[in-house]
Amino acid sequence: MSSAQYLLESRPHSVAHLFLSRVEATPDREAYRHPVAADHSAPGAEEWRSLTWAQTAERVKAIAAGLLSLGLRPEERVAISSSTRIEWILADLGVMCAGTAATAVYPSTNAEETAYILADSGSRAIFVENAAQLAKVTAHAEGLPGLDHAILFDAETDTPRVKGLEVLTLAELEERGAAYLREHPDAIDTAVQAIERDQLATLIYTSGTTGRPKGVRLVHDCWSYQAVAQEVSGLLLPDDVQFLWLPLSHVFGNALISGQVRTGSVIAVDGRVDRIVTNLPLVRPTVMASAPRIFEKVYNGIAARARAEGGAKYKIFQWAAKVARDYARTGQEQLVATGSRKVPLSLTVQHAVADKLVYGKIRAAFGGELRGSASGSAALAADIGYFFAGAGVPVLEGYGLTETSAAVTVNPVDDFRVGTVGRPLPGTEVRIAEDGEILLKGPGVMRGYHNLPEKTAEVLESDGWFHTGDIGEVDKDGFVRITDRKKDLFKTSGGKYIAPTEIESRFKAVCPYVSNILVIGNGRNYCTALITLDESAIMPWAASHDLGGRSYAEVVSSPEVHALIEGFVQRVNGDLQRWQTIKKFSVLPRDLDVEHGELTPSLKVKRPVVEREYAEVIETMYEGAREA
Known part of the structure; x- marks a missing residue:
């Protein structure tokens, strides 16, 4: 048995187990960075503050104990409606360590659909970012008789009073949890040890392009598998610094937390999209997950600035962009044919010149340390992929769905191929049906749609094969290529x-x-x-x-x-x-x-x-x- 196979088969029951093990193994190592208002500085100034694993555990356990003190039981749902920020991660880990289950709600979801998700999931409590998110909940409170508690991340001057709903601040919940732990010091360890692999961990509602969202049932083993698969595939390394801005209500961002807990790497978290460009040189990430739209905007911005400068600078950029694409494309063709990315000497020399003139500035804009950026949710134009690869910012396309707890395939850093979504993660099987549809099987596949057995049966076979609805192919080296959505043809x-x-x-x-x-x-x-x-x-x-x-x-x-x-x-x-x-x-x-x-x-x-x-x-x- 290979070491990768052993790690996968011996994976813990849950990320909660992984979290407690991580804290015990590296309590003093940095776990998270997050922006806070700077002391004694100009209005609006910020600085990054760190949490060690031990400091993280103190807060996570207090949150978990606070939920237990509210009377929540295993698998009962606790919703989270917030933008991406450190409190989202702490709340999610707290929900896991309490043995309860999270319901992820996009902060952009309107009041009507928020109410639908809370009602359909049967959520008993909800973490909300601020008063605006709370207002969406209270707008339909009469239709949510099972919702008893709301916890505010951003404390208001006066905590709102809502009939039939207890509203707490996050600090107040943690205080309750600390008191609960003084009386029951082993409560969290006991709750975590009781978690079973197939116990519900998370409900993520598909944002789908048609119809009502469906609640995808992801069990603890889905996340535990993701954690170990990301480690053995080399997607995340222990010394990585990851910049996380993706919405944590989305499965992609959520899955990255699992891998980070397993590897003990660092996450710098800030979901403000308008701060991405500012944050990258400050964080200097080694890895970052993104959506193709971001790389398209970055490329368009670079091209627009060069065009505005005009003259020689624009001509240099056009030449360098072509060299980057030619260099990356030729290297990939050589890799497929011979196993080496060796390119002709003349192109290598041109690339070296272009690197000094153009590519170094592009890498610096990403922080200068990026070894790879995972990209998912949609296809990246091949020419843009080749451009960034040639500039030394490899975009590692991957593939996954909410129903597969995110990634099922990913391009490896040392063998990435533009135009593909990489090879299957260890432990995941891929099959192409007669009509070209991609079928998947593995521990990351959902256990069904919540309260929708008929919809589940439409996509999930009794033997575990999941119908993705995507059309694709697998090449001789095992790389998967997505050609279209079955329903979009x-x-x-x-x-x-x-x-x-x-x-x-x-x-x-x-x-x-x-x-x-x-x-x-x-x-x-x-x-x-x-x-x-x-x-x-x-x-x-x-x-x-x-x-x-x-x-x-x-x-x-x-x-x-x-x-x-x-x-x-x-x-x-x-x-x-x-x-x-x-x-x-x-x-x-x-x-x-x-x-x-x-x-x-x-x-x-x-x-x-x-x-x-x-x-x-x-x-x-x-x-x-x-x-x-």
């Missing part, structure tokens, strides 16, 4: 099948101004597209093309911008089959966002929502259509 009226994400990915690779693109064409004569533009990229272009002083909406509706985007559309069309080409497109007056319900909290486009909202725009593109 459509057929034109001419009988031709179209994979829209393939076309969308190509467009994102060539157009530095794009934010989102949806290819339309199901049952239609030809393909069209709805396109939104990245404001931070298109506005500098507008200012340099006699459109300065105009609003974003005025800029994107201008003939000049339409002509600009038309050029990129034709460029993409040149590499497509006739029936795949985009015949018409519309640039929308604003970007898609979560607030309008067009994006999921993990930034996936809700195609049906967007198509409904812009139905008139779509119909206009098909007026007078003839067979194409």
Whole structure:
């Protein structure tokens, strides 16, 4: 038996077990960093503060004991509705160590859907970030008779009074927990030892692109498996510093906590997206998980700044970007063919020059220490992946779903392949069905949808194989490639099948101004597209093309911008089959966002929502259509 197999088969029952073991093994090592207001500084100034594992344990045990003091029993649900911050992690670990189960609620979820999730999960208590999150709960309190307690992360001047709901601050809960532990000093150890592998640990509601969210039942063994699999795959190392900004209500961010507890590495946590660029040089992470949209925005921003500088600087950037892609692509082709990334000497020399002129600055923007950045939730355009790989910031695409407790495949740092989502994690099996659908089996797979046995039976076979709904393939070296969502594939009226994400990915690779693109064409004569533009990229272009002083909406509706985007559309069309080409497109007056319900909290486009909202725009593109 290999060492990896032994570690997987001998994994503890839960992350709570792992947590207590980690605290015992390295009590004085740094566990977490988080921003706080700086003392004696200018208003708004911040500094990063650390918690050791021992300090973390003191708070986690107090929170866990506080929940026990409220009368919560094993597997009873405790919701968390908050942005990503240190208190989210402490609360989640506290829920686990109490033997209760967490219900993750996105802070962007509206009041009606929050109430649905709390009612469907049967949550008895909820951690809320602030009064605004609490207000969403109290707006539907009459429909939540089982919800007894709310715990505020941010204490208000006066704790709100809500009929039928006890409202505590986090500090007050911890005080209760400390008192409870004085009377029952072994309470947490006893609760953790009683946890079984198949005991419910977390309910995460799919943000899905259609219909009501479904509660995914993830048991303690799902997270324990994730923890050990991340370790044996080399995704996380003991000396890593991870910058965590992803939403912890999402399975991707949640799973990373498990791996960190197992390895004893450091997490610097701050969920404010507008602080990412500022935080990276301060944190200097060695690893970071992200979504493709972030890398697309970073690339577009770099390209836009170079273009604005113009002249020689822009030409140098264009040359360096091409060298980066050529260097990474050639190295990958050589790796597949010969087992070595060796590239021709002439390209190596060009790469070394470009590194001094351009790539070093890009790495510095990421903190200068990044050995890899895991990317998931959607496909990354290959050209952008090659660019960052060539610049020394490898983007390690992976694949997973809420139903698989996050990652099931990931690209290894020392053998990553752009355009794939890597190899299966140890202990996970991948199979391709006759129709091309990816099927998965392993310890990370959910135990079903909460209160939805019929929906569970649709995707989970009796022998454990899970139907992902994604279309893909596995190459001779075991690397998995996702080609499309099964439900997103459509057929034109001419009988031709179209994979829209393939076309969308190509467009994102060539157009530095794009934010989102949806290819339309199901049952239609030809393909069209709805396109939104990245404001931070298109506005500098507008200012340099006699459109300065105009609003974003005025800029994107201008003939000049339409002509600009038309050029990129034709460029993409040149590499497509006739029936795949985009015949018409519309640039929308604003970007898609979560607030309008067009994006999921993990930034996936809700195609049906967007198509409904812009139905008139779509119909206009098909007026007078003839067979194409």
